[in-house]
Structures are given as C-alpha cells and as structure tokens.
Amino acid sequence: MRIAIAGADGRMGRMLIEAVTQSPDLELTVALDRSGSAALGQDAGAFLGHNTGVLISDNLNALADADCLIDFTRPEGTLAHLQACIKHGTKCVIGTTGFDEQGKQAIQAASQKIAVVFAPNMSVGVNATLKLLDIAAKLLNSGYDVEVFEAHHRNKVDAPSGTALAMGEAVANAWGKKLDDIADWARHGETGARETGNIGFSVVRGGDIVGDHTVYFCGTGERIEITHRSSSRATYAQGSLRAARYLARKEFGLFDMQDVLAT
Numbered sequence: 085m086r087i088a089i090a091g092a093d094g095r096m097g098r099m100l101i102e103a104v105t106q107s108p109d110l111e112l113t114v115a116l117d118r119s120g121s122a123a124l125g126q127d128a129g130a131f132l133g134h135n136t137g138v139l140i141s142d143n144l145n146a147l148a149d150a151d152c153l154i155d156f157t158r159p160e161g162t163l164a165h166l167q168a169c170i171k172h173g174t175k176c177v178i179g180t181t182g183f184d185e186q187g188k189q190a191i192q193a194a195s196q197k198i199a200v201v202f203a204p205n206m207s208v209g210v211n212a213t214l215k216l217l218d219i220a221a222k223l224l225n226s227g228y229d230v231e232v233f234e235a236h237h238r239n240k241v242d243a244p245s246g247t248a249l250a251m252g253e254a255v256a257n258a259w260g261k262k263l264d265d266i267a268d269w270a271r272h273g274e275t276g277a278r279e280t281g282n283i284g285f286s287v288v289r290g291g292d293i294v295g296d297h298t299v300y301f302c303g304t305g306e307r308i309e310i311t312h313r314s315s316s317r318a319t320y321a322q323g324s325l326r327a328a329r330y331l332a333r334k335e336f337g338l339f340d341m342q343d344v345l346a347t
C-alpha cells in the first residue's frame with residue numbers, strides 16, 4: 085500500500101515516517117508539509133539519518149501517487165488535503181483534532197466520495213477506555229458527578245483535547261444527552277455550586293507530556309477514576325497504520341477507530 089504523510093516534519097509526521105519505513109507491507113511515496121515550511125525539499129527520512137528517496141513537498145497533486153494519506157496537521161490543512169484526496173481518489177486517515185462543526189461536516193461530505201478514518205486518538209488503549217466509560221456511565225447514571233481531566237505538552241494548540249471531548253461524548257451518549265448541552269468547559273471566580281448532571285472539563289499544558297486523560301465519577305463517600313496515560317506517540321502511529329490497512333478494503337464511507345479495531 086502506497087502511503088502519503090501530511091505534516092511530515094511534525095511530531096506525529098516523524099513518528100509515522102519511521103513506522104511506515106519499518107513496515108514491509110507499506111511504501112512511503114509522498115511526504116507533505118505546509119507551504120513555507122523549512123522542511124520542504126529535505127528527504128523525509130533526514131531526521132532518522134537515512135534517505136527514503138521521498139522529498140518533503142507542498143504539492144498536493146503528489147497525492148495521485150498514494151493509495152492513502154495519513155494526516156496529522158491542523159484542521160485547515162486537513163480540509164485542504166481532503167479535497168486533493170477526493171480529486172485523486174486517495175483514501176484518508178485523519179488524526180488531526182480541533183475541528184469545528186463545519187469542518188466535521190466537510191469530512192462527512194468527503195467520505196461520500198472516498199474512504200476516511202477519522203479519530204481523535206488512534207491508540208488501542210484509549211479506544212478500549214471509551215468502551216469502559218460507556219459501561220461506567222450507564223452504571224453510575226445518578227449520584228455521580230463526572231469530570232474529564234486532560235494533560236498535554238506545551239505545544240498543543242487545541243483544548244480540551246479531541247480525546248477528552250470523545251470521553252465526554254461517551255459519557256453524555258450513555259446518559260442519552262448531547263455533550264454540548266451538559267458540558268462545563270471552564271470555571272473561574274464565583275462559579276456557584278456544581279450543577280448536577282453536567283460534565284466538567286479541566287486542562288493542563290506543560291513540558292513534554294504525551295497525553296494523559298482521567299474521567300472522574302465522583303459520588304458521595306467514593307469516587308471512581310478511569311485513567312489512560314500515553315508514554316509514547318508510537319501507539320498513535322501504529323494505530324494509524326492499522327487504519328490505513330483497514331481502508332484498503334473500503335471504497336468510501338466514514339469510519340472511526342472502533343470500526344478499525346473491531347476487525
């Protein structure tokens with residue numbers, strides 16, 4: 085399978101280039117980064133100390149040479165790449181987070197023409213945690229206050245993380261609610277007492293934290309904490325490759341990591 089990587093000079097882009105070049109069934113054919121990036125023209129494997137023969141470029145027409153794009157960039161980048169994927173019939177794995185409603189609708193529309201996996205977290209552990217949260221939320225559906233905490237590195241630009249939002253959604257869905265209707269996004273000053281049935285969010289940004297998520301179910305006299313901690317981005321990269329292989333069998337449609345991991 086011929087793989088293109090977008091955001092080739094980013095934290096995830098580099099993990100993906102390393103993972104693809106170590107996978108005998110996958111071939112790195114395209115490495116993209118944004119126009120103006122200092123990495124343009126460099127070999128995609130330069131950071132590993134070896135040449136892949138693929139130069140980092142901003143030419144989206146190069147996607148004609150790939151079966152599947154794996155995109156970890158920014159929402160505006162991903163949405164532009166998606167249009168090029170449609171033009172060239174290239175499938176797409178989207179790991180980027182921080183989309184607004186319009187962006188999510190554009191991904192949904194694109195998936196009517198090409199096959200797309202879109203998930204805020206590609207790790208097996210986080211996707212198992214989402215299932216645990218569904219069970220916990222159904223069991224603890226009254227008398228427990230739910231709080232979602234997440235911590236990430238100082239360079240993360242969106243908050244709460246896509247994973248924290250997915251965790252909040254897992255609880256809200258289990259309660260038959262919409263997350264937007266019951267989320268407390270931030271607290272400051274005279275907040276008043278906590279509202280029953282809401283889901284609170286809190287965020288830490290600092291240092292090189294790869295990604296920690298905890299969902300608290302706080303009752304009277306007890307609390308349950310469900311925690312996932314990432315210690316390496318390699319798990320996200322391996323999950324993304326699994327998603328790309330899954331798409332090899334799909335012509336179009338929108339899938340998530342639960343679909344991928346179910347096979």
Ligand SMILES: NC(=O)C1=CN([C@@H]2O[C@H](COP(=O)(O)OP(=O)(O)OC[C@H]3O[C@@H](n4cnc5c(N)ncnc54)[C@H](OP(=O)(O)O)[C@@H]3O)[C@@H](O)[C@H]2O)C=CC1
Nearest residue numbers: 091093094095096118156157161179180181204205206320
């Ligand atoms: N789904 C998952 O499992 C995971 C998702 N993520 C998400 O992936 C995304 C990227 O994370 P990370 O690798 O840490 O970020 P980085 O900032 O390290 O990398 C992003 C890359 O995309 C490039 N880029 C930025 N804007 C654009 C654009 N408009 N068009 C094309 N390329 C662009 C950046 O270039 P430059 O640096 O020159 O601006 C950089 O090379 C984030 O949204 C993050 O939340 C991260 C980890 C796991």
Ligand SMILES: O=C(O)C1=N[C@H](C(=O)O)C[C@H](O)C1
Nearest residue numbers: 181204205240245246247295
């Ligand atoms: O930006 C990151 O680093 C991460 N982003 C994803 C998110 O927003 O949930 C996944 C992971 O937590 C790392």
